[in-house]
Amino acid sequence: MMDLYDRQYWREFTLWALVFAVIAVGGAWLAKPLSAEHPLRTLVVLPVALFAAAGFLIEWRQFRRFDEFQKSLYLEAMMAMGYTTMAFCMAAMMLVATRVIQAPDPAYTLVVMGLGFYIGLWRARRRYRE
């Protein structure tokens, strides 16, 4: 499935993931002894959020390298991700409003986004395979 992405992407992504893991684990380790209200806690955790956002740049650079067919497949996957996430959020909101479930952890949204994108890419990529 991932042959849509080139070597440059995987190199950059692997490097980013490694550095992100170090920053995330390091941030958690540094924040641990600090109390919840300690102002330094935000400073320690901030690089994690900033570096997570930097992952977008790697994805953006790959998108710019895609040709027009690859871009159309990618956009189909993004659409699948958008609608899957929207359906999940709406269903969750209704279930919470009717008190069937308690408000789910927002982190689940990331999982649904990833799943929606993967399914969309898998479907779209069938045309790309041969």
Next chain:
Amino acid sequence: MNNAVRERRAERQWTQADLADRLGVSRQTVNAIETGKYDPSLPLAFKLAGLFDCRIEDLFFPE
């Protein structure tokens, strides 16, 4: 949309990878165009026509 890309490519004895290099797209994209799974944009169609030294309507035609 039908097209004669495969035939034109075969006349020149180019592989899909050769054509992809000349067009600046992936080999899979060339394959998708040849098999009718993807209709190229107008700029890419012009590029194809230029490479094969023909008009777009000689390369692409409605089913």
